Amino acid sequence: MDILTVNNLTKKFKDKIAVNNISFSLQEGEILGLLGPNGAGKTTTLQMLLGVLTPTNGSVDYFGKNLLQNRTEILEMVNFSSTYTKLPWRLTVKENLTFISYLYDIKNRRNRIEEIIKIFKIEKLINQPMTELSAGQLTRVNLAKAFINYPKILLLDEPTASLDPDVATYIRDFLLEERKKFNVSIIITSHNMAEVEEVCDRVIFINNGKIIANDTPIGLAKTIEISHIELLVKDGLKRTEEFCQKQSYTYKIDGRYIVIDVKEREIAQFLRDLMDKGVYYDEISINKPTLEDYFLQMTRKI
């Protein structure tokens, strides 16, 4: 069931079209990744989805209701977190969570604040002003704020930016767990392609304000034909390099390692050719194309 429907959304700023007639939907329990290079229109789209930027055209409907006409009712069930917005910095973590809990009229306020503090492991920070927190701690507090109202839909702008890898993994697992337990729907923007591949069911790729792809992460990666063959060459590194140059393969050498981009259907022939040239290798790994490859290819085209 679609719980968010975006129809023909457009935003023009004077002489620039930031978002150009985009339409998409979000299903209940779905995690959707919003990808695109810097300035593609992701943040502008998120702002329009949150009602803090008026669209030039088009509509945003949550739960079948128009955002502009039912803003308050809808925003009670939606929340947002961004690494790039801040909570009042002279207030302590607890004071911030307390006043925000009143904004959302949370029942059993104290219990919920204690619960959310434990979930995001910020127990030791509660009496500290925001100014004293590190970037990673601020991100965790922002996420705590975003979950405080048991949201049905979450919009997360770079949710794990500036987090240590172990905390980022914990947060990703937590998002997947929340989705499983409460069927929360999430829209994520991220520059971490591995993260998007791991948590997103579907990815929308935006560029120049337009949606240019809308598919699963695997589906998008599959549109890339190139695989990466990594070889630890025992004998014949020079011959391998000359062969790659002759065949116009893209490659990268690091010591005795060489990584060559080869079309999937040409891999077998490529390896046979190397054998014919007397190239011997100790290790081989063939890496299938990833979402990152897709992202890089799309951004290079642009």
Add this chain to the structure above:
Amino acid sequence: MKIHRIYAVVLRFLYLFRRSYDRMSDAFYWPTIDLLLWGLTSIYFRSYMPDASKIMLVIMSGILFWIIVWRGQYEITVNLLEDLWNENLINMFVSPLKFGEWIWAFLVIGVIKALMSFSFAMLMVFVLYKVKILFFGYYFLPIIALLLMTGWAVGFFVAGLILRYGTKVQTFAWTVVALISPFSAIYYPITILPNWAQTVAKFIPTSYVFEGAREIIIKGKISPDKLIISFILNCAYLILSLWFLRNSFNKVLNKGLVKVY
């Protein structure tokens, strides 16, 4: 309109108040300095002009009542600036908070802080100079209400300017209200102003209130016309300034709340 959301915004600013020495000094330090300077000046004048027995009362009540106007506008504009400095405006408006509730919160916090500063200053006047301001009796209510209304109208207008032009015009938060003070006849009658300034004063609601307050001090009563004219002017300015603020907010929504700084 939900009380819990208004309370949330008020709470946010009350938390800030107790953690912010600059806000504390605005509430208590500056009124104290004003009272000391002007109080001592009044004592000096009185020693040379024994006939001017009410000079102390006129000046002290002027200072005290101006605190109401000042804090009314200050709480609107500086609290808006706090949200801009903290880049917190987006957090407020991605929540269910309505524009009207946000405004109500500013008004409530304005009343709380104005009464806090006013009561403190009133106590100081009594402690330092043994002057009792309470003799205004039930006139206090309309006087305070009308002065707050003027403060709010100026506050909404300046807040609208800040939303439109960002923090580069933040100095208006401290300066614009001072523009109306010479025409408000806080310490002197309107008649001593030049003609053109007297004309301007006719359009300033606070001028009627301060003239009225002096009437109470001198004659023991106030002409109701003054309060009525002040009320009508205040209503008109409040409507216009609220319209301007709402219009500025809509303009901001067109360029994005995150772009206001």
